[in-house]
Amino acid sequence: AQTVTQSQPEMSVQEAETVTLSCTYDTSESDYYLFWYKQPPSRQMILVIRQEAYKQQNATENRFSVNFQKAAKSFSLKISDSQLGDAAMYFCAYRSPNTGNQFYFGTGTSLTVIP
Amino acid sequence: SQTIHQWPATLVQPVGSPLSLECTVEGTSNPNLYWYRQAAGRGLQLLFYSVGIGQISSEVPQNLSASRPQDRQFILSSKKLLLSDSGFYLCAWGTNQPQHFGDGTRLSIL
Numbered sequence A: 001a002q003t004v005t006q007s008q009p010e011m012s013v014q015e016a017e018t019v020t021l022s023c024t025y026d027t028s029e030s031d032y033y034l035f036w037y038k039q040p041p042s043r044q045m046i047l048v049i050r051q052e053a054y055k056q057q058n059a060t061e062n063r064f065s066v067n068f069q070k071a072a073k074s075f076s077l078k079i080s081d082s083q084l085g086d087a088a089m090y091f092c093a094y095r096s097p098n099t100g101n102q103f104y105f106g107t108g109t110s111l112t113v114i115p
Numbered sequence B: 001s002q003t004i005h006q007w008p009a010t011l012v013q014p015v016g017s018p019l020s021l022e023c024t025v026e027g028t029s030n031p032n033l034y035w036y037r038q039a040a041g042r043g044l045q046l047l048f049y050s051v052g053i054g055q056i057s058s059e060v061p062q063n064l065s066a067s068r069p070q071d072r073q074f075i076l077s078s079k080k081l082l083l084s085d086s087g088f089y090l091c092a093w094g095t096n097q098p099q100h101f102g103d104g105t106r107l108s109i110l
Helices: none
Strands: A003-005 A010-014 A019-021 A024-026 A033-039 A046-052 A064-069 A074-079 A088-095 A103-105 A109-114 B003-007 B010-013 B019-026 B032-038 B044-052 B055-058 B064-070 B073-078 B087-094 B098-101 B105-109
Touching (some): A010 A019, A024 A074, A033 A064, A033 A074, A046 A074, A046 B098, B003 B087, B003 B098, B019 B087, B032 B098
Parallel strands (some): A010 A109, B010 B105
Antiparallel strands (some): A019 A074, A033 A046, A088 A103, B003 B019, B044 B055, B064 B073, B087 B098
């Protein structure tokens, strides 16, 4: 099984500042998908952003953007202009298109936003 | 609109008792369905996924099982619960990836 690693169990950011959450993964596949999910205190998981490995351009969704480094197998999430509502657990995830719907999550990073 | 219902929200069961968690989806047809477990301090672990009625793929060996008797119904079961089955269970559905998650079930084993 592929491994997804989030080395930062907890992060904090000042409101309106920028924060970057790290994610690395281990795979021998050349084509795959990467995701960032947000899980607020309500526990409802929300898909934040998605990246296809064959695309060189980094995905962007409003204040959320990724830095995808395929050779380094790194997929970090940048949150700009942080808001109080961004406080949540963030999960990085990997999906292989070659092995059905296997979907692997990291252990998560808890983000605190300081007013 | 699409919605996903998962129940119960919390459950306390003794060791050795059976389990049945149910998940139903509305507003879509032939979705991919997923069961995840989130243990304390750990990420989401994929337990089962299904691409259609009666089609179940298991990701980890365990004493849990899953069934999909109807297109939009996904059931997680166990004949005899273990202490290690405690955790937070999430049902999800999607097309190419888990897109929508249920509210989860907090399962405590005594």
